[in-house]
Amino acid sequence: MYVIITYDITDDKRLNKVRKILRKYLYWTQLSTFEGEISEGKLSKCMAEVNNVIEIKEDSVYVYKVENPKNLEKNVLGIEKGHIDNFL
Amino acid sequence: MYVIITYDITDDKRLNKVRKILRKYLYWTQLSTFEGEISEGKLSKCMAEVNNVIEIKEDSVYVYKVENPKNLEKNVLGIEKGHIDNFL
Numbered sequence: 001m002y003v004i005i006t007y008d009i010t011d012d013k014r015l016n017k018v019r020k021i022l023r024k025y026l027y028w029t030q031l032s033t034f035e036g037e038i039s040e041g042k043l044s045k046c047m048a049e050v051n052n053v054i055e056i057k058e059d060s061v062y063v064y065k066v067e068n069p070k071n072l073e074k075n076v077l078g079i080e081k082g083h084i085d086n087f088l
Numbered sequence: 089m090y091v092i093i094t095y096d097i098t099d100d101k102r103l104n105k106v107r108k109i110l111r112k113y114l115y116w117t118q119l120s121t122f123e124g125e126i127s128e129g130k131l132s133k134c135m136a137e138v139n140n141v142i143e144i145k146e147d148s149v150y151v152y153k154v155e156n157p158k159n160l161e162k163n164v165l166g167i168e169k170g171h172i173d174n175f176l
Contacts, residue, residue: 004152006094006121008169030148032120033094047165054166060118061165064092071159077135077149078142081096
């Protein structure tokens with residue numbers, strides 16, 4: 001399964017915690033975007049950890065799931081940040 | 089076709105221009121995320137407009153395309169911003 005995770009986290013402390021969790025499971029490809037292949041089990045674990053950190057009345061996390069990666073096409077305008085670890 | 093567009097635009101003027109373009113075609117659902125159903129033709133038109141605005145050596149725009157929306161599942165943690173026009 002391929003997933004894209006985007007987020008608006010209103011507090012910097014929570015934001016860093018969420019990113020730290022997501023980096024264990026996926027690739028950080030834009031400041032507010034993680035993506036990559038992941039199993040259903042690992043995704044559930046990841047989301048449970050994120051859910052423990054965010055403030056559900058203030059923060060927003062979207063998880064877009066595509067079962068078969070062949071059904072997803074990605075186009076890039078400008079730079080592809082790939083693994084953002086190399087840039088920050 | 090369903091698309092999700094995410095972006096990192098390093099200059100506020102360009103950022104506002106990109107958002108203004110995207111709002112003509114899609115729903116603004118997080119600060120750096122637009123999504124919605126769109127035809128191939130309209131998407132090409134939209135991307136041509138965005139391409140005219142961004143600085144390709146600095147900015148990053150990802151266009152995730154799923155031909156059949158049934159192949160995409162979206163889960164939300166926290167708040168679903170829906171149409172961000174109502175929030176800003």
